[in-house]
Amino acid sequence: MAQVIDGKKWSSVSRQETAQTVELLKAKGVKPGLVVILLGEHPASMSYVRGKDKAATEAGIYSEVIHLPSSTTETALVQLIERLNHDDRFHGILVQLPLPEHINEQSVIAAIAPHKDVDGFHPVNVGALALGISGFVPCTPLGVMKLLEYEGIDVTGKHAVVIGRSNIVGKPMAQLLLSKSATVTICHSKTQNLSAFTRQADLLVAAIGKPCVIKADMIKPQSVVIDVGINRLDGKLCGDVDYASASEVAQFITPVPGGVGPMTIAMLLHNTVLAAQRMAGITTSEVLP
Numbered sequence: 001m002a003q004v005i006d007g008k009k010w011s012s013v014s015r016q017e018t019a020q021t022v023e024l025l026k027a028k029g030v031k032p033g034l035v036v037i038l039l040g041e042h043p044a045s046m047s048y049v050r051g052k053d054k055a056a057t058e059a060g061i062y063s064e065v066i067h068l069p070s071s072t073t074e075t076a077l078v079q080l081i082e083r084l085n086h087d088d089r090f091h092g093i094l095v096q097l098p099l100p101e102h103i104n105e106q107s108v109i110a111a112i113a114p115h116k117d118v119d120g121f122h123p124v125n126v127g128a129l130a131l132g133i134s135g136f137v138p139c140t141p142l143g144v145m146k147l148l149e150y151e152g153i154d155v156t157g158k159h160a161v162v163i164g165r166s167n168i169v170g171k172p173m174a175q176l177l178l179s180k181s182a183t184v185t186i187c188h189s190k191t192q193n194l195s196a197f198t199r200q201a202d203l204l205v206a207a208i209g210k211p212c213v214i215k216a217d218m219i220k221p222q223s224v225v226i227d228v229g230i231n232r233l234d235g236k237l238c239g240d241v242d243y244a245s246a247s248e249v250a251q252f253i254t255p256v257p258g259g260v261g262p263m264t265i266a267m268l269l270h271n272t273v274l275a276a277q278r279m280a281g282i283t284t285s286e287v288l289p
């Protein structure tokens with residue numbers, strides 16, 4: 001039986017570390033702040049945003065949610081972001097995705113000041129990650145790397161197979177694994193003979209968005225399986241991996257819920273505090289306990 005990587009436990013560890021840093025920053029007169037912008041009434045998005053708001057407040061971060069109708073224009077949204085870029089209460093700005101169809105996502109992301117882009121989606125931060133220089137790293141792939149680090153899993157020289165090539169998960173995930181010297185393969189919907197790749201994976205990251213497509217016979221024995229997928233099937237949450245059978249084959253596996261999801265929120269708080277620290281010109285060594 002595979003060892004379960006407990007994302008809830010590790011996210012709590014990470015959030016406590018963040019809360020300690022918040023205390024030290026407050027002692028220096030800096031209160032980290034996060035603003036989340038949500039358009040429309042999509043139930044899943046509303047639930048994620050509530051989760052982020054609650055977690056931020058618990059960590060001592062000042063948090064505001066700006067909830068706007070789905071009919072909001074792109075111009076109005078960009079104007080709001082420009083105002084928030086200059087609002088000193090907020091060190092992090094997050095625009096919940098997906099946005100309504102009449103809004104160009106890339107134009108909105110580009111309007112966020114890169115130093116407040118705690119999602120790491122702005123072209124400046126995407127470029128920084130590609131170059132391996134300092135910026136903001138997208139929360140979900142960063143959360144996966146943090147889970148591997150907490151579990152003591154070294155990816156150096158390992159064959160990592162990432163399924164999915166989105167800008168928010170697959171691509172940055174592959175880059176982070178490459179930066180840790182894994183040998184990385186990226187698969188997607190046009191990949192021929194997917195299982196030929198997945199069976200070679202020492203580390204398999206599934207970020208597909210389709211329930212239970214990764215079956216036990218696609219998994220290399222004793223490998224590490226990270227399930228990023230969040231799908232709703234018959235009213236229940238499930239990942240992209242057929243968890244019950246896969247956990248018979250893998251050495252490590254993340255569950256859904258309780259795996260990568262909670263780490264995404266923990267990394268959002270981490271990035272917000274990092275943004276506040278950088279804006280105040282405080283180096284990490286000054287705030288570490």
Ligand SMILES: NC(=O)C1=CN([C@@H]2O[C@H](COP(=O)(O)OP(=O)(O)OC[C@H]3O[C@@H](n4cnc5c(N)ncnc54)[C@H](OP(=O)(O)O)[C@@H]3O)[C@@H](O)[C@H]2O)C=CC1
Pocket residue numbers: 140163164165166167168169170187188189190191194207208209210213228229230231260261262264
């Ligand atoms: N746990 C968390 O914190 C988070 C979870 N998620 C979840 O992760 C999943 C992926 O999210 P996201 O990257 O935004 O999704 P996207 O829909 O943007 O990307 C999905 C990717 O999977 C590929 N794909 C689709 N079907 C197949 C298939 N049958 N075989 C191989 N590849 C396939 C697509 O290929 P192509 O490019 O060719 O279309 C695409 O690259 C979703 O379930 C989402 O809800 C997302 C963000 C955070």
Ligand SMILES: Nc1nc(=O)c2c([nH]1)NC[C@@H]1CN(c3ccc(C(=O)N[C@@H](CCC(=O)O)C(=O)O)cc3)C=[N+]21
Pocket residue numbers: 047048051094095096097098119139140230237256257258259260261262264265
């Ligand atoms: N600008 C932006 N940034 C994001 O980071 C972003 C986004 N938009 N849009 C949507 C996706 C999805 N996402 C999740 C966050 C937490 C959980 C999470 O906490 N999941 C829990 C379950 C939560 C539940 O019960 O619904 C778990 O897996 O255990 C899941 C998914 C962030 N995203």
